[in-house]
Amino acid sequence: MRIEDEIKQPLFQDEHQKAIINLIYTSGWLQLRQACAFKKFALTSPQFNILRILRGQHPQPATVALLIERMLDKTSNASRIVDRLEEKKLVTRIVCPSNRRAVDIRITPAGLALLDQIDASGALKAAAHASLSEAEARQLNELLDKMRDAE
């Protein structure tokens, strides 16, 4: 369905304005689908993202600073998302011995097992393979990268 019909706004100032609205709307649409997929595993999207970064580092630890650098939303509050993961025993937090200001965060075996389970469920694949061809997905990537080139 065209964005005009989705949000019942028949007119936009121009194609750029429409693209902005469309982008934000489509991102929200996707994130809702993802959140729904994670819900079965009692995870939120940001929690999943942090777990995934930690798996990428495993068995090396990550600091909060590294998590922030790699997160999609750079300004979110990684400390408190790690709090939730720690409560669920999916990660551990240990003061870094070589720099006691930093904290080493590691994914636990339970965390790794949960990610495996999510991978196996195919929940993410379903959200990803919308109805674009590979060529169209590539074209979309190029346009988005270009869009962010503004200053």
Next chain:
Amino acid sequence: MRIEDEIKQPLFQDEHQKAIINLIYTSGWLQLRQACAFKKFALTSPQFNILRILRGQHPQPATVALLIERMLDKTSNASRIVDRLEEKKLVTRIVCPSNRRAVDIRITPAGLALLDQIDASGALKAAAHASLSEAEARQLNELLDKMRDAE
């Protein structure tokens, strides 16, 4: 900059996965720019969106249900965003006389004046006219619309 470099993840499962990540990342990037533009006017993005819908209705009122239908993020809690706008005297809330379950929400002259001020500042134009040509913006709109056609 390519998404691989932005989030320092050199490899993706496939072009679709990458497009998903790229889309969510770019949407966040845009929303941050917009939020920054609104901050000068002491508004948040959802507050601005609701004010804009109310201006579209003016001088007719809108109900909460209508706001939800038109908002970009359909699941957000319109009631509480209207609370904030009411505190700032940018909107009024009056129980609808013909259906006392509903509430008529209207933008005030102060609200209209604020939107005019934001328009005049060109804050939104700057965020919108990223570095895409008109043809590219149109292509982006087509790809996004198509993407949402999944089931």
Next chain:
DNA sequence: CAACATTAAATGTATGTACATTATATTTGC
């Protein structure tokens, strides 16, 4: 080495999001 600056994370506060529940008002069916 002591005073100051910088770094790393945690915490505080206001706002927003997601979803369930509640409070009224209205409609519907008997």
Next chain:
DNA sequence: GCAAATATAATGTACATACATTTAATGTTG
């Protein structure tokens, strides 16, 4: 006409976001 169903918004709770402030450790410089 009244009980049950439905409609409409508000409220409660957990989590996340945005941004300022605080706490503590480490670096730097006179």
